[in-house]
Each structure stands twice: as C-alpha cells, then as structure tokens.
Amino acid sequence: MAKPPKKSPKKPAAKSATKKAKKSIKRVPGRPPKNAAIARPDTDAMLGLYEEMLLIRRFEEKAGQLYGMGMIGGFCHLYIGQEAIVVGMQSIAKEGDSVITSYRDHGHMLACGMSADGVMAELTGRRDGYSKGKGGSMHMFSRDKNFYGGHGIVAAQVPIGLGLAFAHQYKEDGGVALTYFGDGAINQGQVYESFNMAALWNLPLVFIIENNQYGMGTSVSRAAAGRALADRGKAYGIPGMQVDGMNVLTVREAGAEAMAYCRAGKGPYILEMQTYRYRGHSMSDPAKYRTREEVDAMRKQRDPIDTLRELLASEGVENDKIKTIDAEVKAVVSKAADFAQASPEPDPAELWTDILIEGRAS
Amino acid sequence: MSITITMPALSPTMTEGKLAKWFVKIGDAVSPGDVIAEIETDKATMEVEALDDGIITALNVAEGAEGIAVGTVIAALDGEDDDAPESPPEAKAPPPPATKEAPPQPAPQPTPSVAVEYDGEVAPLTIREALRDAMAEEMRRDDRVFLMGEEVAEYQGAYKVSQGLLDEFGAKRVIDTPITEMGFTGLGVGAAFAELRPIIEFMTFNFAMQAIDQIINSAAKTLYMSGGQMGCPIVFRGPNGAAARVGAQHSQCYASWYAHCPGLKVVAPWSAADAKGLLKSAIRDPNPVIFLENEVLYGQSFDVPTDPDWLVPIGKANILRTGSDVTITAFSIMVGKAMQAAEQLAEQGISAEVIDLRSLRPLDMETIIASVQKTNRFVSCEEGFPFAGIGAELSAQVLEAAFDWLDAPPVRVAGADVPMPYAANLEALALPQVETIITAVHEVTYQKGGE
Ligand SMILES: Cc1ncc(C[n+]2csc(CCOP(=O)(O)OP(=O)(O)O)c2C)c(N)n1
Ligand SMILES: [Mg+2]
Numbered sequence: 001m002a003k004p005p006k007k008s009p010k011k012p013a014a015k016s017a018t019k020k021a022k023k024s025i026k027r028v029p030g031r032p033p034k035n036a037a038i039a040r041p042d043t044d045a046m047l048g049l050y051e052e053m054l055l056i057r058r059f060e061e062k063a064g065q066l067y068g069m070g071m072i073g074g075f076c077h078l079y080i081g082q083e084a085i086v087v088g089m090q091s092i093a094k095e096g097d098s099v100i101t102s103y104r105d106h107g108h109m110l111a112c113g114m115s116a117d118g119v120m121a122e123l124t125g126r127r128d129g130y131s132k133g134k135g136g137s138m139h140m141f142s143r144d145k146n147f148y149g150g151h152g153i154v155a156a157q158v159p160i161g162l163g164l165a166f167a168h169q170y171k172e173d174g175g176v177a178l179t180y181f182g183d184g185a186i187n188q189g190q191v192y193e194s195f196n197m198a199a200l201w202n203l204p205l206v207f208i209i210e211n212n213q214y215g216m217g218t219s220v221s222r223a224a225a226g227r228a229l230a231d232r233g234k235a236y237g238i239p240g241m242q243v244d245g246m247n248v249l250t251v252r253e254a255g256a257e258a259m260a261y262c263r264a265g266k267g268p269y270i271l272e273m274q275t276y277r278y279r280g281h282s283m284s285d286p287a288k289y290r291t292r293e294e295v296d297a298m299r300k301q302r303d304p305i306d307t308l309r310e311l312l313a314s315e316g317v318e319n320d321k322i323k324t325i326d327a328e329v330k331a332v333v334s335k336a337a338d339f340a341q342a343s344p345e346p347d348p349a350e351l352w353t354d355i356l357i358e359g360r361a362s
Numbered sequence: 363m364s365i366t367i368t369m370p371a372l373s374p375t376m377t378e379g380k381l382a383k384w385f386v387k388i389g390d391a392v393s394p395g396d397v398i399a400e401i402e403t404d405k406a407t408m409e410v411e412a413l414d415d416g417i418i419t420a421l422n423v424a425e426g427a428e429g430i431a432v433g434t435v436i437a438a439l440d441g442e443d444d445d446a447p448e449s450p451p452e453a454k455a456p457p458p459p460a461t462k463e464a465p466p467q468p469a470p471q472p473t474p475s476v477a478v479e480y481d482g483e484v485a486p487l488t489i490r491e492a493l494r495d496a497m498a499e500e501m502r503r504d505d506r507v508f509l510m511g512e513e514v515a516e517y518q519g520a521y522k523v524s525q526g527l528l529d530e531f532g533a534k535r536v537i538d539t540p541i542t543e544m545g546f547t548g549l550g551v552g553a554a555f556a557e558l559r560p561i562i563e564f565m566t567f568n569f570a571m572q573a574i575d576q577i578i579n580s581a582a583k584t585l586y587m588s589g590g591q592m593g594c595p596i597v598f599r600g601p602n603g604a605a606a607r608v609g610a611q612h613s614q615c616y617a618s619w620y621a622h623c624p625g626l627k628v629v630a631p632w633s634a635a636d637a638k639g640l641l642k643s644a645i646r647d648p649n650p651v652i653f654l655e656n657e658v659l660y661g662q663s664f665d666v667p668t669d670p671d672w673l674v675p676i677g678k679a680n681i682l683r684t685g686s687d688v689t690i691t692a693f694s695i696m697v698g699k700a701m702q703a704a705e706q707l708a709e710q711g712i713s714a715e716v717i718d719l720r721s722l723r724p725l726d727m728e729t730i731i732a733s734v735q736k737t738n739r740f741v742s743c744e745e746g747f748p749f750a751g752i753g754a755e756l757s758a759q760v761l762e763a764a765f766d767w768l769d770a771p772p773v774r775v776a777g778a779d780v781p782m783p784y785a786a787n788l789e790a791l792a793l794p795q796v797e798t799i800i801t802a803v804h805e806v807t808y809q810k811g812g813e
Binding site: 067122 | 372373376395409413516517520541545569571605606607608611778779783784785787788791792
C-alpha cells in the first residue's frame with residue numbers, strides 16, 4: 001500500500017542526469033516497490049496491455065505515413081517507443097482521474113479511451129475530429145474521457161495539471177491528476193511553482209516526466225543540471241522515483257504506488273520514466289544529434305512491445321493469439337485512416353464559432 | 363504487392379526537396395525504420411525511413427536530383443504480403459485534401475529595389491542567409507555580441523538561421539539554452555545592463571509569451587526607471603506570425619503587442635536586404651529591439667548589398683511601388699501579398715502605392731501621411747488580429763493627420779478575429795490573402811465589387 005515519503009531516490013537514481021543520458025542504451029533498473037501496490041496482471045490483462053501499446057504504435061506509424069502524403073500538416077510528434085508509459089499508467093488510473101500532456105499526445109488520447117477514428121480525423125483536419133478539425137495534432141481534448149489536452153507550449157500543461165488536482169481536492173472526488181511532460185519541460189520555471197503549490201497543499205497530482213533523453217536536439221545532459229530528474233522535487237518534500245519506462249509492468253507498479261500515495265491524501269509524487277523516442281522530434285528533424293546505432297540499439301534491445309510479446313510467449317501464450325491481436329489492431333488503424341480521409345473538411349462557418357460561450361450565464 | 367514510396371513532406375513548409383543520397387539499391391531488402399535515402403529540404407538534411415517490409419524494385423529519381431515535388435514517386439517496393447486486411451495506403455495515393463483555398467504557398471517574389479542610397483554591389487541571398495550574415499558580421503565587429511537561445515548552436519538553429527555560427531564563434535558566444543524562456547530572457551537583460559550585446563533568439567515568438575514580463579517590465583522600462591542610467595542594448599529575434607497548419611498556439615502575429623509599449627523598438631522586415639540591414643542596426647542600437655521574422659519567408663531570395671557597413675535605419679519606411687490612387691501599407695509577409703495585389707490592381711487601372719513599413723516603432727508616419735495626401739485613400743495590411751492591431755493605430759493616425767485629404771474611410775486588412783484554426787480550409791480563410799487586399803482597395807476606391 002501507500003508508503004510514507006522516503007528519501008528518494010536511492011543509488012542508481014541518484015547518479016547525475018549527465019551520466020545517465022550518455023548511457024541511454026543501458027537498461028535503467030526500475031525500482032518496483034517492495035510491496036507493490038498492485039498485483040501482477042494475469043495473462044488476459046497483459047494481452048490487453050499489449051493490444052493498447054500496439055494500437056498506439058500502429059496508429060503513429062500510420063500518422064507518419066499520412067503526414068508524408070500531405071494528409072496531415074503542421075507539426076506532428078509521434079510517441080513511438082514511449083508506449084509503455086501511458087499504457088501502464090492509464091491501466092491503473094481510476095475512472096474520474098484526469099489526464100493532461102504536451103503536444104506528443106496521440107498515445108495519451110488512445111490510452112484514455114478516445115477513439116482512433118476521432119483522433120485521426122483531427123490529424124487530417126476534418127470535421128469528425130475531436131476538435132472539429134480546429135485543433136490539430138497538438139490540441140485535442142475530451143471532457144468525456146477527462147483528457148484535458150494536448151498543449152503546444154512546453155511545460156504550460158504542468159500548472160494546468162496542478163489546477164486539475166486542485167479541483168479534485170476541492171470537489172473531494174477522490175481523483176488524481178496525471179500530468180505528463182518531457183525532460184525538456186522539466187527545466188521551465190512553472191514546473192517548480194507547481195511543485196511548491198502541489199506539495200504545500202497536498203494536491204493529488206502525479207508528475208510524470210517522460211524522460212526520452214532529448215528535448216528536440218538537446219540531450220538531457222546538455223540541458224539539465226544536477227542529479228536525477230526524479231530528485232527535482234526533493235526540496236519541496238515530494239517523493240520521486242526513477243522507473244524503467246520501457247517496461248509496462250514496471251510502469252504499472254510505480255504508477256500504482258504513486259497513485260495510492262496521492263489518494264491517501266499525502267500530496268504529489270514524481271515519476272521519472274526513463275524512455276526513448278525512436279522517431280524525430282517532429283516530422284522535420286534532421287536527427288544529427290544522435291547516432292543511428294543508438295536508436296537501433298534501443299529499438300532492438302528495449303522495445304516495450306517486443307519485451308511484452310516475449311514475456312507472453314514465455315508464459316505459454318500462443319502465437320496465433322498474438323497474431324489475431326496484431327490483425328485486429330491493424331484493422332482499427334486502417335479504418336481510422338479511411339475514416340479520417342473520408343470525413344469532410346469543417347464547414348467554413350466553423351471559423352467563427354467556439355470563440356466565446358454565448359448566453360449561458362449561471 | 364507493389365508499394366510506391368513518394369517524396370515525403372518532412373516539414374510544415376516543405377513543397378519540394380533534393381534527393382541527396384540513396385542508401386539502398388534495387389534488390390535490397392528493407393524493413394520499417396531502415397534508412398533508405400537522405401533528403402535535403404528547405405531547412406535541413408533528413409533521413410527517410412522505410413515504412414514497410416519488402417524488396418526495393420525501382421529507384422525512380424537519380425541521386426542528386428533537385429526540386430522533387432512532395433508526392434512524386436521516388437521508389438517502389440515489393441512488399442511482403444502479411445495477410446493484412448488492408449491495402450497499403452500508398453496504393454490509394456489520395457491527393458492532399460482538395461481545398462480550393464489551399465494555405466498560401468510562398469509565391470516567387472519580385473526582387474525589390476534596396477535602400478535608395480545604395481548603389482554598390484548586390485548578391486542574391488535568402489532571408490535565412492541574410493540574417494545569419496548580419497549576426498556573423500556584427501559578431502566579428504564587436505566581441506560583446508553573443509547569440510543565445512534554444513537549439514541555436516549545435517542544431518544550427520531550429521530553422522537553420524544560425525548555421526555555421528557555432529563553428530566560427532565557439533560555444534562562448536553561441537549558446538544553447540535549456541527550454542527556459544523566462545530565465546534566458548532575464549539573463550539577456552542582465553547581460554545587457556552589464557554592457558554586453560545579447561541577441562536572444564526565440565524559437566518562435568509564440569514562446570516569448572513565457573518571457574514577456576522580462577521583455578516589457580525589465581528590458582523596456584528600466585532605462586526610464588533608472589533616470590537614463592540603465593540602457594538595455596538587446597535584440598530579441600525569431601519567427602513571428604503564422605507558419606503553416608501549426609494551429610492556434612503556434613500561429614500568431616505579436617507585432618501590435620510589442621509596438622504598444624514605450625521603451626522598445628519593433629521591426630518586421632520583408633526583404634532579405636532589409637532583414638540584414640535592419641538586424642545589423644538592431645544589434646548596434648543601444649535600446650531593446652524586437653526583431654520579428656517570418657518562417658514562411660526564410661527560404662526566399664532577394665538581392666542584398668554586399669558592403670558589410672551597409673545598414674538600414676530603424677524607423678524608415680520604404681516605398682516599394684509608387685502610385686496615385688491608393689496607399690497600401692504592409693509589413694513582413696504581407697508586403698509580398700500587397701505587391702501582388704498592386705500588380706493585379708494595375709491591370710484593372712488602379713494605381714497603388716505600396717509602403718513597406720519595415721519598422722513599427724518608431725513608425726514612419728511622415729512617409730505614410732505624405733503618401734495619403736497624394737492618393738487620398740488608405741488601406742493597411744497585417745496578418746495579426748484586427749482588434750487594437752497595427753492597422754488600428756495607422757488608421758487613427760491617418761485620420762488625425764490627414765482627415766481632410768481622405769476620400770474614403772481607411773480600411774484595415776487583417777487576420778480573422780479568431781484563434782488560428784488547424785484545418786487547411788479554415789486556416790486559408792483566417793489569413794488575409796491577395797484577394798482580401800484587392801477587395802479592400804475596391805472598397806476605398808468605390809469600385810465595383812467593393813462592399
Ligand atoms: C515554451 C516553448 N518553448 C519552445 C518550444 C519549442 N519546442 C517544442 S517541443 C520542444 C522540446 C521539448 O522537449 P521535451 O520536454 O523533452 O519533450 P519531448 O518532445 O521529448 O516529448 C521545444 C523546444 C515550445 N513549444 N514551447
Ligand atoms: Mg524529451
């Protein structure tokens with residue numbers, strides 16, 4: 001169950017961020033809590049995790065293709081490689097918890113249960129998209145699924161996540177605000193303003209740092225001073241943990257501990273997910289800041305989907321079962337792509353709607 | 363099954379590219395993620411990855427070929443049939459959404475005459491190169507000048523504007539920052555108080571919103587508050603305004619925001635010559651200067667004076683085209699559209715005078731008023747929101763100073779008064795186009811078609 005705040009994190013985590021970033025290929029041992037707040041999932045549940053991660057992977061590959069064909073415009077940031085994080089975290093979130101993230105948001109939306117059709121149609125800028133085509137890749141929302149976006153300004157979502165947590169506490173609804181942001185975002189001042197208020201008022205907020213080792217072309221070691229990013233809340237008394245973000249089971253265990261801590265009214269928690277993005281920062285990325293070998297090694301040795309597939313095989317799950325899931329996922333994505341291309345462009349009159357709410361004073 | 367590989371669009375503004383290198387040959391087997399080619403775009407050199415498993419059966423474009431349009435078939439693959447319930451998307455090859463109002467393409471621009479006083483040598487440069495050269499020349503000239511911002515050094519600039527500067531000037535003077543706009547903007551202000559000459563690059567001006575307190579409350583006001591002791595010689599520069607399809611948080615013109623504030627100078631060049639000459643003046647200026655660039659213009663070429671001592675003074679507008687029926691003012695990307703509109707208007711027998719404002723604060727009202735007194739009609743153009751925009755200020759000043767000369771109320775051409783939408787058709791409707799300017803001119807000249 002939930003543990004009291006501890007001196008966090010211990011040894012490997014306490015190494016400098018600099019060293020860690022250089023050895024990004026190295027497996028960062030997660031620190032699954034001794035008394036995991038959550039049981040290991042059974043085979044069916046694991047197949048569910050596999051399916052969700054694969055859905056994000058295939059969805060993103062398709063989005064990349066559609067971008068190359070000119071069907072998607074502007075900025076398009078793919079989540080490929082990082083799937084275990086959002087799938088692991090959302091698999092233990094409770095109904096009513098809220099979620100917010102940056103522009104690298106397609107995976108988060110799918111993991112929150114938003115439809116592949118609606119997300120893809122937003123990517124193509126069509127009227128059946130989640131924002132009627134007016135938001136695009138970086139700006140989608142679903143009040144229904146408690147997904148609060150989709151934000152384009154680095155770290156701006158963090159204090160907004162703080163506000164979501166404030167509302168959970170205010171309304172006493174037992175919810176937790178899951179606030180995702182990057183290793184680049186961690187250096188913005190508003191993150192520390194948020195740490196302070198979250199700790200000061202014991203807000204139910206999990207700060208999830210998706211440390212994919214780079215913010216655009218800048219490695220963590222060139223942007224972040226000091227110790228592990230998980231340690232950044234120390235001065236505020238916020239416990240932090242470094243987690244192997246390439247393993248969905250480790251993510252789940254860490255997430256369960258953090259959420260239990262929040263739900264027990266003890267305040268915020270920081271999870272630093274060690275992960276990696278396989279693709280460029282956005283579609284236009286010259287990728288000269290890292291070697292192809294580094295990317296390949298990560299893909300071949302640490303891939304979260306391959307890892308889980310192998311685990312499932314070793315536990316006796318038949319290959320046919322996996323193949324069926326693969327085919328189903330492919331069909332969902334293929335249908336979403338067709339849907340997104342068939343959906344009409346927004347009505348020109350939509351240009352002038354949704355600027356202010358008219359006549360609904362209460 | 364055969365899968366075609368097309369020239370991919372690798373950035374929001376890319377329309378064509380060069381196939382720099384093939385990494386595969388016919389007969390090679392590839393899997394998703396394998397690099398098959400290297401492509402040079404308007405911004406960078408990038409690797410193209412295979413998206414499917416298969417064997418390369420054709421390479422349709424020679425290595426080194428330039429100007430290959432996005433969507434051109436560059437190679438073919440014999441794909442592995444993986445009993446997929448889907449036909450490959452390439453096979454469908456649907457054209458990009460057929461919007462009538464496609465987002466504006468950077469149209470070829472006429473090369474304007476450079477500053478009147480100059481009759482020396484010129485050479486063609488893109489705006490991107492002109493900006494880089496201006497910074498390099500000033501850094502050579504004055505070792506207090508340094509460049510700081512996100513991705514300016516090792517990455518060579520998010521939009522490749524600072525290409526080569528790290529090599530020439532080293533890491534002491536070309537400095538990559540963490541993503542901390544408020545922090546490095548404050549740093550720049552402090553360094554300027556301490557008599558260095560910072561150039562602070564914002565990846566785009568949208569992100570300067572994180573730092574606007576330091577720009578206004580610290581950079582702009584301290585000279586006054588210190589009774590003239592504490593000057594702040596700093597340049598804040600970066601792309602401003604809409605790019606293409608990047609949505610509301612990444613597409614906004616901030617010209618009127620900064621122009622509103624005493625204590626700042628604000629410039630927004632259109633041509634490469636002005637970009638270079640004004641940036642050099644901005645770096646030498648003892649005051650904080652907001653230097654608004656435009657991403658869509660970075661790749662456009664213009665003739666630029668080669669003399670490194672050639673400057674464009676801040677605060678002087680440039681009459682790009684003389685005319686007698688209407689005065690059109692514009693700045694930054696809208697200048698190109700105003701020039702196109704003027705050409706079309708000439709065919710209709712309307713003679714438009716086009717003034718490139720270049721500088722928004724100080725504003726060269728003298729030139730504008732003189733022109734309005736001649737043409738008796740006034741149209742202002744900007745990409746930003748109309749409300750309290752640059753056009754509002756211009757109209758007010760024109761009315762104050764030249765009311766008796768006007769034959770029609772001034773008309774403001776501006777972006778739609780809505781956050782920028784993402785959808786291609788809505789974005790085109792939100793941005794002022796050449797036709798919008800023509801309509802506005804019809805309005806002030808009471809021509810058919812005017813409202
Ligand atoms: C305030 C602000 N500054 C700069 C940018 C441009 N930008 C977009 S993403 C990004 C890198 C962010 O890196 P990180 O937080 O590690 O997230 P990742 O992209 O790796 O998911 C930058 C600099 C921005 N969107 N907002
Ligand atoms: Mg990152």
